[in-house]
Structure formats: structure tokens, C-alpha cells
Amino acid sequence: MTDHAHAHAAPHRNYFKIWAILVGLLIVSVLGPMTGIRTVMLITAFGVALVKAYLVAKNFMHLDIEKPIVKWLLAVALTLMVLMYSGIAPDVQKTTGRNWQKDAGFHAKLAPAEKEHPNESGAHTP
Amino acid sequence: MNVRTIATTRSSMGIPTGRLAVWWVLVSEIVIFGGVLVSYLMHRLGHPEWAAQASHTHLWAGAFNTLVLLSSSLSAVLAHQAAEAGNGPKAARLLWLTIAGGATFLIVKSFEWTGEIREGFTIQVGGFWSYYYTAAGLHAFHVFAGMCVMAWVASTAARNQDLHRVENVGIYWHFVDIVWIFLFPLLYIAK
Numbered sequence: 239m240t241d242h243a244h245a246h247a248a249p250h251r252n253y254f255k256i257w258a259i260l261v262g263l264l265i266v267s268v269l270g271p272m273t274g275i276r277t278v279m280l281i282t283a284f285g286v287a288l289v290k291a292y293l294v295a296k297n298f299m300h301l302d303i304e305k306p307i308v309k310w311l312l313a314v315a316l317t318l319m320v321l322m323y324s325g326i327a328p329d330v331q332k333t334t335g336r337n338w339q340k341d342a343g344f345h346a347k348l349a350p351a352e353k354e355h356p357n358e359s360g361a362h363t364p
Numbered sequence: 365m366n367v368r369t370i371a372t373t374r375s376s377m378g379i380p381t382g383r384l385a386v387w388w389v390l391v392s393e394i395v396i397f398g399g400v401l402v403s404y405l406m407h408r409l410g411h412p413e414w415a416a417q418a419s420h421t422h423l424w425a426g427a428f429n430t431l432v433l434l435s436s437s438l439s440a441v442l443a444h445q446a447a448e449a450g451n452g453p454k455a456a457r458l459l460w461l462t463i464a465g466g467a468t469f470l471i472v473k474s475f476e477w478t479g480e481i482r483e484g485f486t487i488q489v490g491g492f493w494s495y496y497y498t499a500a501g502l503h504a505f506h507v508f509a510g511m512c513v514m515a516w517v518a519s520t521a522a523r524n525q526d527l528h529r530v531e532n533v534g535i536y537w538h539f540v541d542i543v544w545i546f547l548f549p550l551l552y553i554a555k
Contacts, residue, residue, distance in 0.1 A: 253445070257438040261431065268427045271553055283549035290434075291542045298441045298538045305379050308387045315391045319398035323406060331410040 256297045263290050386532045390539050393506075397543050400502065404495040404550060417492035419555045420485055425476045426552035429469050430544060436465025437541045440534040443521075447531065452524035459518035459530065462537060466511040473504055496551055503547060506540050 263286045270282025295301045301309065333340045375381060408414055443458035477497075487497040514537070517529045 253438055253441050257434060260434045264427065264430050264434065267549060267553065268423065271555070279553070283553040287545050287549050290545045294434075294437060294538050294542050294545070298437050298541075299535050304387075305377060307377050308379070308384075311387060311391045312394065315394035315398065318395055319402055322399060323402045326403070327406040327409075330406045 251297055253297070256293060260290055260293060263293075380528060382528060382532050383535070386535050389536065393539060393543075397499075397502070400495075400499050401546060401550065404499060407491060407495070408550075408554070411491060414490070414492040415555055417485075417490050418551070420480070420483070421496070421552050421555075422476055422479070423552050425472055426548050429472050430548050432465050432469050432472070433541045433544050436462045436469075437538050439465065440537045444531045444534045447521065447527040450524070450527070452521045452527055455527065455530045456518040456522035459514050459521065459533075463511045463514050463518070466507050466514075469507055470504060473500070499547055500551065503540070503543055506543070510537050510540055 267282050267286040267290075270286070271279045273279070301312075329335070375384075377384070379387075439458045439461040443455040443462065446452075446455040446458060485493050487494055510533070514533050517526075517533045520526050521530055
């Protein structure tokens with residue numbers, strides 16, 4: 239058995255062409271914000287990032303010909319990321335909750351007060 | 365006598381053990397980087413005032429480093445192609461080219477950080493800068509670690525030994541590239 243017998247039998251791909259597409263997408267993501275239009279900026283920055291990541295994963299990491307178990311492993315990790323975001327984001331991004339409310343100086347005001355009189359329930363109070 | 369470790373010759377679930385191990389590493393890396401990126405994202409959305417802090421990052425330095433990492437990914441996958449063809453010395457040369465890309469990335473980053481710190485934007489200045497240095501620093505550490513492992517793989521590949529490692533280290537390198545693909549818009553473009 240040769241050293242590389244275990245390697246992927248990767249189909250022939252034009253890696254230079256894929257690299258050129260990635261560079262083209264990079265240029266789009268840099269030029270997008272220069273339009274000054276927020277929607278265009280969001281699409282060219284984050285939409286293009288998703289496309290670039292897909293191209294690298296598919297063509298350079300050969301994820302398209304990898305065994306299904308690897309895809310499942312990666313999917314579980316990505317799901318954990320989404321779960322973390324959905325669980326914590328409301329507390330961070332919302333301005334009010336059941337027992338708390340954020341005003342303009344929320345963090346600045348609460349930090350020293352919490353050190354002196356920590357709330358037993360752990361909930362922030364205004 | 366040439367003794368081979370079992371891990372290099374057996375496979376589990378139809379995947380060579382070494383490559384499966386790399387995928388497991390990447391799964392844990394997704395949780396690590398995912399945690400950092402997602403917490404940055406939620407705080408950024410919760411603090412619109414961070415946009416003013418983000419406006420001080422250097423877009424062109426970030427864009428140049430993106431180009432460098434994309435190009436280093438190309439040389440890494442070409443090294444894999446050469447290894448598949450059984451051409452170890454060529455794979456080794458391409459891996460050294462990839463390492464040079466990693467070194468360029470780190471040099472640009474060090475100049476960039478030096479300038480920002482001199483301007484007073486240190487890790488303690490605000491929430492944005494804390495995330496900026498933590499996320500980019502963690503990523504830079506992964507680039508450095510990848511360069512070290514790649515140098516070792518290149519040295520063995522040059523002698524046509526253990527060529528399967530070329531693909532394994534390449535998969536890791538592409539992942540580091542993907543992390544930067546998301547860090548770039550988050551830290552440099554969204555202002």
C-alpha cells in the first residue's frame with residue numbers, strides 16, 4: 239500500500255479557476271461598502287463570505303466527496319453555534335426583559351453596583 | 365527496520381484515521397471560533413455604537429491578508445494534488461509556499477496591530493477592540509500552529525514519506541482560511 243492510498247480520489251478540478259472566482263468575490267466584498275447602501279453592503283460582505291466559504295469547503299477541502307459522517311459532524315457543531323446564539327442573543331440584544339430594563343448607561347451603572355450588592359437571583363434590575 | 369504507526373495504515377468508517385482526526389479537530393474548532401464569532405455578532409447587534417470603533421480598522425490590510433490566505437489555500441490544495449500524483453518533492457515545495465503565505469499574513473497583521481496600538485486602540489479601550497484582538501489573535505495563533513505542522517509535513521513529504529499528511533494539513537489550513545473569510549467582513553467591512 240502506498241503512503242497516499244488512503245487519500246481522496248479527488249476528481250480533476252481547475253483550482254486556479256476556483257481561486258480566481260474567490261479573488262473576484264473578494265473584490266466584490268471590498269467594493270460593496272463603497273456604494274454607501276446598507277443592504278448592498280450586507281449582501282456583498284456576508285452573502286459573499288458564505289459563497290466563498292462554500293467554494294473553499296467544496297473544492298479545496300473536497301467536502302462534496304467526503305463521507306456523510308463528516309458532514310454530520312460538522313452540521314452538529316454548526317447547530318450548537320446556532321443554539322448558543324438563539325439562547326443568549328435575546329438577553330444581549332433586547333432592551334427589556336421580565337425583571338430588567340436597559341437604559342443608556344446600563345452597563346456603566348450596573349457594573350459597580352453589582353460588585354457591592356450582588357443580586358441573589360442574578361437578574362439585572364434597573 | 366521501518367516501523368509504521370497503526371493510525372497511518374488503518375481506516376475507520378471508510379475514512380483514514382488521520383483524516384478523521386483532523387475533521388474531529390475542526391469540529392471542536394467550529395465550537396471555539398463559532399462561540400467567539402457568535403458572541404461578537406450578538407454584542408455588535410446590541411451595541412450600534414461599536415460601528416464608530418470598527419471604523420478605525422484598516423480595510424485594505426484586511427483585504428490584502430484575505431488575498432494572501434486565499435492564495436495560500438490554492439498552494440495547499442495544489443500540494444495535495446502533487447501528493448496524490450506521488451510527487452513528494454513538488455508537494456513539499458508547494459507546502460513551503462503556503463507557509464510563506466502564512467508568514468506574510470502574520471507580518472501584515474503585526475504591522476497592523478502595532479499601528480493600532482500606537483493610535484491608542486488597545487484591548488482595554490472598548491468592547492469592539494476586546495473582540496477584535498481576541499478573535500484575530502486566536503486566528504493568528506492557528507495560522508502559526510498550521511505553519512509549524514506544515515513545515516514538519518513538508519520535510520517528510522520531500523522524502524516521499526507519509527504523503528497522506530499533505531491532505532490532512534491542507535484540510536486544517538483551508539479551515540483557517542474559512543474562519544478568516546468570516547472575520548474579514550465582521551471586523552473590517554461592517555462599519
